[in-house]
Amino acid sequence: MSAIDIDAEVDTNPLVTGLERQPVRSTAVVIFGAMGDLASRKLLPGIYNLAHEGALPERTALIGVSRSSMTDEAFRAHARESIDRFSRRRPDPDVLDGLLANFSYVSGTFDEEALYKKLDDALGALDEGVGTPLNRIFYLSTAPEFFPVIASRLGEAGLNVADDAEVRVVIEKPIGYDLASARAQNVAVLEYFAESQVFRIDHYLGKETVQNLMALRFANALFEPVWNRNFIDNVQITAAEDIGIGTRAGYYEGAGALRDLVQNHMLQLLALLAMEPPTAFEANRLRDEKVKVLEAIAPPALDEVADMAVRAQYAAGVVSGAESVGYREEPGVAEDSRTETYVALQLFINNWRWAGVPFYLRTGKRMTRKLTEIAVTLRPVPHIAFQGPDSEEVQPNQIILTLQPDEAVSVSLGAKVPGTKMQIRPVNMEFHYGTSFLSESPEAYERLILDVMRGDATLFTRNDEVEALWRIIDPILAAWAQDTESPIPQYPAGSAGPIEATELLDGRSWRRL
């Protein structure tokens, strides 16, 4: 909801003024792929938790859609089991029973016209029962190849619009597997839905720490004066996982680390870190700034890729004291697979604020430990007055934003070691989210589902943003696809990544994991 919409709402309904939780209009949520993993683990528990908190609209109905033939009762039993198992809190039986009574199920294949007729009837019956048209959310929790067909079938059935109600469509990542397919997907979806109706989810943006990144930058005068090329030497963004691919070989072999994490989550972090301050925390103004900074990253030419990108795979190693197989030995992975489980990139943002400052991104599976962080390293002080060998300990300041495993911000400072000598050591000033706000943060999906219900697209990815993201990644994918001969660097499972990645750093070092 934009600021203008909220003002209009306050004019007609003064009761909403000052409420911490603004009202949300009654909504029917249709989940395509309702029997899938995402729906079971995140969407159904997320909707339950919103109900538990009293955050759902006055009327909320949910229609599960999937290929399996199933009764409403069987779907409710499945939903109850998912919520019992994956909800972040123990369900209240009265809330859960009441919520499930509003769940129903429609079966069919996604390209089948009859499915959409059944959906139209079901939604019409809900409107009739409630006595007012419900807003509609079509949540595409399916494989991406179904997005265009579902969007077009919804459009052909006239379900992309509703009299006196808003219709929104939610699309999960991946949005395409390269620039061309992302564009094709956007075109297919936008043929029937206006951009303002489309909510492309990157659940990273729903995390409290990611939102706190904006608070840190734009609610504190401390950082902005040094947030530029004059004071910042380099930025490292790390998303390391200690786990392997598990049972996801089918997906991962076709995706790889670049598509799985860099194209979306990590570049989003980069954009939020580097964008100009938006004039208001409002969907399009924020996304305008993100697009500007993404468009300022020059995509590499094919022959430049080797100098700015490193890919690798984990080899056998030891993780947490246990032997671990290499990627190519994982079940479902080809023996000669060239899919990367590790990526490191060196990117430059060509604008006045950031020209010449390298942004290093790295992500990998089966690494030393699970860690997601952004490390901003400032330039060294121009002159060190402390003479002698002790001055070697004067390190550049670093601002570290940790997203996982803790949500924290720390600033490293040089401080005198107690004693008679002027010895300097780096010390950390730390802010841990968990110690300063003891409340439990809502799951990212809860926040994002509620935002879709409100029509607030601030934390969702716009089509031009998706294309800007792919424009950076596409040449790297193309160069790697062309190169079918060079050996893929290997790194031992449980290590900090391949040695080749240090070559990107121009003499600098990766931060320790």
Added chain:
Amino acid sequence: MSEARWSESDTSPERIDAALRELLRERHAENETLVPARVLNLVVIADREWRGEVVNRLERVGRYHPSRTILCTVEDNRRTIDGYATVSGDVSSGGGVGVLRESVEISLGAMHTGRIDTIIDPILIPELPTVVWSPHSQDDAVEALLALADVILIDTDDPVYFDGPGAALARAADLLESDVDVVDLAWLRTIAWRERLAGSFADPSRAGLLDGLRRIYIRHHDASIVSALLLTGWLASRLGWVPSSLEPAAGGARQATASRAGGGPSIGIEFNPVAQSVRGLSGVTVTGSSGFSLSFERAPGGLIAREQKAGSKPREWQLFGASRGEAGILGEGVRQALIRDHIYGPALQAARSFSQ
């Protein structure tokens, strides 16, 4: 779970503060992933005889826990100060930090309460907001602590400690004028009702009906007339109504009217006490012109809504939401101490107009 305790009879604030620092140092030395929470100081002043009840409520506060809780229990004839300190925390299993919480209990005498600020001040974490809660209305202690407090937690619904709703609302208004924020548990008991009423009239199908409201009928726990008045005060302050004084009605009920600032028909308001095990409201019905009525009734798993519109059949549905319980209300009070509520003040003033 990591826990360390300290206690000392006939102690001093400086000794308690030193003990806390030592306990924190020990915990951190034992496990460097244990770090102290730094959210807020919660100072509780309670009668000694009700200590157990207050401790129970604090223990069940849930996820909105303050980081340093200082419970002062007051005995009439005590002359010395005894101190107990506990530092406890859970070691994180996921490789992250474990959060340490500090609890202090101070046994003191009635003779100490007038200058309790000199006892509490050395034990506060200075850079954190300080919340003061006196569930048994130790007003002299609260007055002494006003200069240290950022937020006063109060429950204007508590009939034992206020001589009627007028006195309770007047006390809250006095505190609001003394440069502290007030978090009123009676007000927090109305959150779900306010959100649901506001949400109902945000629905396009009820556009315009807000201007035509004619009657408000509130059912409440026998001890929660102030919650009912605050809800009505909120409606009056938001909708520009001018309230009249409460009048007694049959069966322990009370009634009032409100006139619209811009003219038009007045609004009849009724408050009816009902048997209910938990404090707060039991039901709200708003009735408008042309046969419209909407009611919310407390029920397991949320509220039951019933709507009647002219020419339509009655509808009934469930509004989801788990009950917080009284411990949850206190927890919400602690959370609200970190944010600012700008609509409580106007609602309180309007509620006072009903009660005068």
